[in-house]
Amino acid sequence: MKIDPIRRIEELRTIIQEHDYNYFVLANPIVSDFTYDQLLKELIELEKKYPEYLTPDSPTQRVGSDISNEFDSVNHKIPMLSLSNTYSEDELIDFDRRVRDFAGEATTPDYICELKIDGVSISLQYENGILKTAATRGDGIIGEDVTNNIKTIRSIPLSVNKKFLKEFGSFNFEVRGEVYMENEDFKKMNDERELNGEKLFANPRNSTAGTIKLLDSKIVAKRPIKAFMYYYYSEYTKIGSQLENLLMLKKLGFRINANYKHCKTINDVIVFCKEWEERRNEIPFEIDGVVIKVNSINLQQNLGSIAKSPRWAVAYKFKAKQASTLLKKITWQVGRTGTLTPVAELEPIFLAGSTISRATLHNFDEIKRKDIREGDSVVIEKGGDVIPKVVSVDVSKRNKNLTETELPIRCPTCGSKLFKPENEVAIYCDNNFCPDQIKGRLIHFASRGAMDIEGLGESLINLFTEMKFLKDFADIYDLKNKRNELIEIERLGEKSVDNLLNAIDKSKNQQFEKVLFSLGIRYVGSGAAKKLAEHFISIDNLISATKEEIEGIYEIGPSISSSIIRFFKSKDNLKLIERLKKAGLNFNTSIAKGVNKFNGKSFVLTGTLSILTRDEAKEKIIYFGGKVSSSVSKLTDYVVVGENPGSKLDKAVKLGLKILTEEEFIEMIK
Ligand code: IVH
Numbered sequence: 237m238k239i240d241p242i243r244r245i246e247e248l249r250t251i252i253q254e255h256d257y258n259y260f261v262l263a264n265p266i267v268s269d270f271t272y273d274q275l276l277k278e279l280i281e282l283e284k285k286y287p288e289y290l291t292p293d294s295p296t297q298r299v300g301s302d303i304s305n306e307f308d309s310v311n312h313k314i315p316m317l318s319l320s321n322t323y324s325e326d327e328l329i330d331f332d333r334r335v336r337d338f339a340g341e342a343t344t345p346d347y348i349c350e351l352k353i354d355g356v357s358i359s360l361q362y363e364n365g366i367l368k369t370a371a372t373r374g375d376g377i378i379g380e381d382v383t384n385n386i387k388t389i390r391s392i393p394l395s396v397n398k399k400f401l402k403e404f405g406s407f408n409f410e411v412r413g414e415v416y417m418e419n420e421d422f423k424k425m426n427d428e429r430e431l432n433g434e435k436l437f438a439n440p441r442n443s444t445a446g447t448i449k450l451l452d453s454k455i456v457a458k459r460p461i462k463a464f465m466y467y468y469y470s471e472y473t474k475i476g477s478q479l480e481n482l483l484m485l486k487k488l489g490f491r492i493n494a495n496y497k498h499c500k501t502i503n504d505v506i507v508f509c510k511e512w513e514e515r516r517n518e519i520p521f522e523i524d525g526v527v528i529k530v531n532s533i534n535l536q537q538n539l540g541s542i543a544k545s546p547r548w549a550v551a552y553k554f555k556a557k558q559a560s561t562l563l564k565k566i567t568w569q570v571g572r573t574g575t576l577t578p579v580a581e582l583e584p585i586f587l588a589g590s591t592i593s594r595a596t597l598h599n600f601d602e603i604k605r606k607d608i609r610e611g612d613s614v615v616i617e618k619g620g621d622v623i624p625k626v627v628s629v630d631v632s633k634r635n636k637n638l639t640e641t642e643l644p645i646r647c648p649t650c651g652s653k654l655f656k657p658e659n660e661v662a663i664y665c666d667n668n669f670c671p672d673q674i675k676g677r678l679i680h681f682a683s684r685g686a687m688d689i690e691g692l693g694e695s696l697i698n699l700f701t702e703m704k705f706l707k708d709f710a711d712i713y714d715l716k717n718k719r720n721e722l723i724e725i726e727r728l729g730e731k732s733v734d735n736l737l738n739a740i741d742k743s744k745n746q747q748f749e750k751v752l753f754s755l756g757i758r759y760v761g762s763g764a765a766k767k768l769a770e771h772f773i774s775i776d777n778l779i780s781a782t783k784e785e786i787e788g789i790y791e792i793g794p795s796i797s798s799s800i801i802r803f804f805k806s807k808d809n810l811k812l813i814e815r816l817k818k819a820g821l822n823f824n825t826s827i828a829k830g831v832n833k834f835n836g837k838s839f840v841l842t843g844t845l846s847i848l849t850r851d852e853a854k855e856k857i858i859y860f861g862g863k864v865s866s867s868v869s870k871l872t873d874y875v876v877v878g879e880n881p882g883s884k885l886d887k888a889v890k891l892g893l894k895i896l897t898e899e900e901f902i903e904m905i906k
Contacts, residue, residue, distance in 0.1 A: 349508045525552050536549075573673070689739050870891060
């Protein structure tokens with residue numbers, strides 16, 4: 237008997253959807269991975285053969301596509317609010333009092349407590365039961381369209397079970413929830429990244445946020461992100477309470493976190509909060525608190541919201557996670573400007589999603605105040621994404637032989653004598669040629685907000701400085717003459733060397749303000765660099781400027797001006813600038829001055845550009861006084877179209893906007 241392909245396709249979709257639900261929502265798989273893979277493979281092949289039957293809700297659409305994601309803006313139908321925080325029992329009691337006062341004596345409000353998952357919030361729009369759009373929170377009003385990436389999360393139904401349609405009235409609805417990564421998965425992923433020399437994520441939340449904003453959803457599909465949903469909204473479905481809301485989500489096939497509780501009184505709420513503050517380590521993912529929601533939707537609506545947070549819900553935030561460990565050694569790190577920062581080298585310990593082996597000690601005054609000594613047992617803390625810090629010392633465990641920590645006299649790296657300005661807590665290494673300062677300056681120079689040399693990160697800079705390829709910024713631009721030697725380095729190889737050399741070459745297009753910032757002049761941050769570049773137009777003007785002239789610029793004060801004067805007094809620095817000029821870096825803003833040809837004009841970029849990168853195109857537009865916006869509207873002046881443009885092009889055509897090819901755009905920026 238011949239199988240009808242379309243029926244088989246539909247059948248396979250239903251079966252796979254069912255298996256996804258069992259595995260990812262219920263955590264109760266009923267078939268082996270092998271069987272599952274076979275089914276998926278069969279479906280992929282059938283869809284390849286009959287592409288006309290491919291639908292956006294097919295399970296094959298979860299693997300990610302080759303099309304580079306463009307993050308269009310999405311207007312949230314209902315603003316995505318944030319929660320106000322509470323940190324104590326008293327504040328929870330105040331919250332309850334406010335709700336009660338509002339509700340009046342006749343009503344006794346009850347609450348639903350849910351775990352506050354430490355991830356990234358998302359909003360899903362379903363139309364006719366099919367997932368149409370997934371968006372990030374953004375600023376709460378406008379988010380980014382991350383649909384292709386969210387589709388890779390298997391617990392999120394691409395379409396909901398049609399059998400409930402009658403009961404729900406309509407399948408046009410919105411669902412909100414949290415995307416997150418489990419601690420073990422995060423650790424594994426970071427270990428792999430470390431092995432590959434890639435940048436590590438600080439915690440599971442950061443890595444989730446980074447993942448859902450990746451341009452390539454094929455990579456997203458390989459990352460272990462998960463989701464819990466906590467909110468269902470439809471203007472067609474009447475829901476009486478948050479409890480019903482959660483049950484509704486469950487019924488529709490969404491994954492909800494089972495550790496919620498219906499609390500009749502604020503005391504029950506407090507007990508729940510305390511309980512989970514104690515138990516937070518028992519679950520495989522990070523939670524940073526409890527969310528308390530008024531249960532009655534009616535009362536929720538009456539309470540409404542103030543500014544950015546609702547009056548009907550509040551977050552109870554846990555205290556930062558702490559742990560005790562041994563402080564093995566205090567080392568001193570030399571920064572690019574010579575500042576020495578004490579670092580606690582710790583017996584490694586797992587805390588809040590990652591293993592911690594170092595923590596900052598801020599400065600010497602802090603060490604003295606807390607009397608921190610090598611060999612002490614210390615309490616460390618990690619709150620949110622901040623660098624872990626040493627909170628206190630457990631003096632009861634202190635061995636009598638431990639000696640007080642002393643201020644170093646010489647730089648631990650170069651051995652030169654340190655100095656401590658009278659009014660500052662910091663101590664400095666004053667040797668400009670200190671290897672750590674050199675490394676620090678090079679890292680800053682190549683970093684993203686500066687010359688943005690892709691691939692030239694900390695580990696390569698360490699290697700190149702140790703191998704004496706790099707001593708100063710200008711050496712970076714001489715690396716192209718050492719191509720053969722670089723290829724010989726075991727870790728590198730031809731392809732990565734060429735990529736690096738290309739990235740170095742590309743960095744020569746960075747604007748003057750970026751170049752100025754990259755020089756790493758003390759106190760000259762990106763904002764000051766911009767102001768200086770705009771005012772002085774060229775480096776030569778800045779070099780010959782007096783202290784008074786520099787201070788004449790709005791918001792530029794005496795610390796910045798003295799630092800600039802000191803920097804350009806140095807013959808070495810002037811020589812360095814000459815070499816960078818020869819290498820072809822921009823030391824001039826004059827081309828852009830007075831040529832504000834895009835003044836007030838709004839541009840939208842769509843599709844893949846082949847000559848320029850998106851960032852380059854954006855920079856050029858801004859350079860000439862224009863604006864770049866992410867969505868097309870009547871107010872758009874130009875739409876620059878690359879290969880495989882998205883829906884923005886259709887919209888632009890409909891609105892009759894001016895459309896430019898990449899070549900035409902390049903003509904305009906010459
Ligand atoms: S309710 C107005 N419930 O916490 C209601 N939020 O600022 C807002 N979150 O952005 C959300 N778990 O990302 C809610 N069970 C939960 C949550 C939760 C985590 C996050 C969410 C939101 C932030 C609150």
